[in-house]
Amino acid sequence: MQDDFNPKQWQLLYKGSTPIGMFTVRIHLGQIGIVSYICLLEEFRKQGLGVTLHKKAIDMLIEGRATIYEGGTLESNIPMQKTFMKNGCEHVGTRVIYKNNR
DSSP: OOOTTOGGGEEEEEETTEEEEEEEEEEETTTEEEEEEEEEOGGGTTSSHHHHHHHHHHHHHHHTTOSEEEOOOOTTOHHHHHHHHHTTOOOOOOOOOOOOOO
C-alpha cells in the first residue's frame, strides 16, 4: 500500500519557480487510478489551473498503467465537479457516506 504522506509521492505544479499546487496519486488493485489528494494554493484558484493540475494527475495515472480512473468530490465542490467534466470525466453516480463522531 502506498503511503500518501511520503513526500516522494507528492507532485508539485509550478508557475515559473513558484509552487502553486500539489497532488498525489495511487493505483488500486493494479488498475484503478485514484487522485488521493489535489489542491491549489488559494491565490491561484479561479484561474483554470485546477484543470491543468488534475490533467497532470490523470496523465501520471495513465503512465502508471491505470486503466480506470475513479474520482470524487463533495457535492458542494462545484469547481472540482467542473474540473472533472473539463478533463473528460463522466458523472456515473453518487456515494452514500457514513461517519461517526465519537
